[in-house]
Amino acid sequence: MNHLEWREKFLEAVAACSNEGREAAEYIRARGTYIGLRGARKNVGAFWVLTRSIYFNAAHYSREDSIANPAAWTLLIHEVKHLQQGFFTALSIYGELEAWQIQFRLYKKITGQNLHPALEEIVSLPLNMERENLRRARKLMTDYAGVMYGANLYPLYPLHREIKYWLTRK
Numbered sequence: 449m450n451h452l453e454w455r456e457k458f459l460e461a462v463a464a465c466s467n468e469g470r471e472a473a474e475y476i477r478a479r480g481t482y483i484g485l486r487g488a489r490k491n492v493g494a495f496w497v498l499t500r501s502i503y504f505n506a507a508h509y510s511r512e513d514s515i516a517n518p519a520a521w522t523l524l525i526h527e528v529k530h531l532q533q534g535f536f537t538a539l540s541i542y543g544e545l546e547a548w549q550i551q552f553r554l555y556k557k558i559t560g561q562n563l564h565p566a567l568e569e570i571v572s573l574p575l576n577m578e579r580e581n582l583r584r585a586r587k588l589m590t591d592y593a594g595v596m597y598g599a600n601l602y603p604l605y606p607l608h609r610e611i612k613y614w615l616t617r618k
Contacts, residue, residue, distance in 0.1 A: 454511040455483055462521045472528040491597040494523045502527045518558045526551035536606040545585045566592040
């Protein structure tokens, strides 16, 4: 199956899984977002790049398997959320928390499976700008995905808000 055939079948599967999936597929189609496979650290399932493309980690996903894989569908929705958030929010614990919550709530809903305890706690956290809440989210992400995931490198707030916090403590 060529890339364009795979992309369309994959987006059809994502769109059929939920309203969030339909919205993500529409977002990708409207913007011509490239979706592909590329190697990455083992702790990473997928990632977006500055060219606004999304790549799945080739070590974990293949074109054929992703079409029928709820983990791939919800991971795409996670990455689309980052593109919608914008650069600075996406590269913050707040942005990661929002994307993780969308991804894993939907994965649980689609599959009916219980999540890992760290993921259950992540989806139960409030999505707010309280620093202790975001620190807890960072710890849970690192516990679940490992230090090499990189959550420990992200500021808690989007960068402009993090700088303001450090200058004013507000």
